Amino acid sequence: MSSGTTELAWFKSSYSGSQGDSCVEVAxxxxxxxxxxxxxxxxxxxxxxxxxxVPFAKFVAEGTEA
Incomplete structure (x- = not known):
């Protein structure tokens, strides 16, 4: 896998805040x-x-501390 990420098609996560304060993008x-x-x-x-x-996203969504 290439270490460069600029060629990826990034999009804003549906979980990002609508106020523009939490902008997570995924590709x-x-x-x-x-x-x-x-x-x-x-x-x-x-x-x-x-x-x-999926397990990672579930972990994040639940707000479980490590």
Missing amino acids: IAEQAVHVRDSKDLSRRPFAVDREHW
């Missing part, structure tokens, strides 16, 4: 789902394997 690739903060593109995006995306 779905063949092997992973990439996540980034659209308000701070200097921070590197991270990727979650597609097979682990």
Whole structure:
């Protein structure tokens, strides 16, 4: 998998706030789902394997602390 993420098709997550204060963008690739903060593109995006995306999203949605 390429480490570059600029060629990915990013879209705003449906879970991002409507007030523009929480802008999470995702890009779905063949092997992973990439996540980034659209308000701070200097921070590197991270990727979650597609097979682990649903458990990851569920974990985040539940607000469970590690």
